[in-house]
Amino acid sequence: MEEQPQQEKHWFIKFVSNKYVWVLLFFCAWMLFLDNYSYFDHRVLDKEIDELEANKKYYQEEIRKDQENIKLLKNPDQIEKFAREKYYMKRDSEDIYIIEYEGDTVKKS
Template sequence: MTNPYKDKSWFKFISNKYIWVLLFFGTWMIFLDNYSYFDHHILNNQIDELEENKTYYQEEIKKDEKQIKMLQNPEQIEKYAREKYFMKKDSEDIYIIEFEGDSLSSNK
């Protein structure tokens, strides 16, 4: 008994051993290999995230360097300590006024 599909072009295409090897190789490379497409996609996303972090931290370093240059002056050190840490001189009284929308913690 002969196969009725043997003379069809699509059957010849599917029964070709080179096509099966190519399909196996393609499936292996896309899904199973250490260098698969999905692994590359995940790694590329991580690289993009790290590059964004790099630019953020470089900008923060520039801000900090600028602030360090400003803090070389004793008057700027005093101003920074008063604003950031609410420090005062012995003869001063400091009143901290908080408005309703200024607090960081919400009382809900």
Template sequence: MKKIKNLIANYPFLKFLANRYVLVLIPFIIWMLFFDNYSYLEHRVLDKEIEGIEDNIQYYKSEIKKDSVNIKYLKNDDRVEKYAREKYYMKRENEDIYIIEFEDEKKAATEKTNSNN
């Protein structure tokens, strides 16, 4: 007991740590920060997931806006035909289609496919 009193006399902050409330509070805080189901570490993981999901929501909202603009654009039959010809290389009967690809476009397309893999 004398040794403890000497330590407390030499180091005044130990008097604060020797308080019974502090002795209970420190393990409680450690438990809540690291070991509990609702710990700080678990909250960090969940917050990162929430941020990722919110980013996905924003992305899909912007895609929905783009698609709705395209749908409004394609309400006209002439525009649907033009879109089908340009995008899917469709043609009318007795019609020939010639696709002209330039070297620059070819290189850009191959680089894009290589970077996706």
């Protein structure tokens, strides 16, 4: 009966002294920290993938908007409207007055 309690006391020592446990611990540490495909590298790569997917979504939306603008610009009246608004073009008999507000312009340093 006395041997049973002592074996229960030393189960941890037997567990830690087992070579398979050490190999398993070494393998886990290697895979988490040191390997080229480690867990931490995957976290960084996953963040980059998420960022790139967000950029992809943004640029796809911009492409869709530009395609709509191109469709509109096939009409000559829309081309004239775009040129007047964007490039301040005018007809010969017109004058253009550009009104700038304080918060609209970029200050030159």
